[in-house]
Amino acid sequence: MKSTDQVTKLRDMSADELATQSADMREQLFKLRFQWVMGQTEALKQIRELRKQRARLETIVREKAKGK
Numbered sequence: 001m002k003s004t005d006q007v008t009k010l011r012d013m014s015a016d017e018l019a020t021q022s023a024d025m026r027e028q029l030f031k032l033r034f035q036w037v038m039g040q041t042e043a044l045k046q047i048r049e050l051r052k053q054r055a056r057l058e059t060i061v062r063e064k065a066k067g068k
Contacts, residue, residue, distance in 0.1 A: 006053065010060045018061050025054045 010018065029050050035041040 003052075003056070007056060007060070010057055015061070015064060018057060018064070022054065022057055022061065025050060025057065029054065 010021075013021065029047065032041065032043055032047050032050065036043065036047065
């Protein structure tokens, strides 16, 4: 899925859905980092992509809070 499609999908979500999505991403990122440190995975690309997605999500949350 392209990032523009992801952004459009995120902008259509409500604030509660965005908060849930953010919590899920945070938990998933924690698990991936833990696996990375323990040497159980080679998912560096996946970790980087998840961080970018979470940053996009947090940006949209802030925009909605500002009232854009």
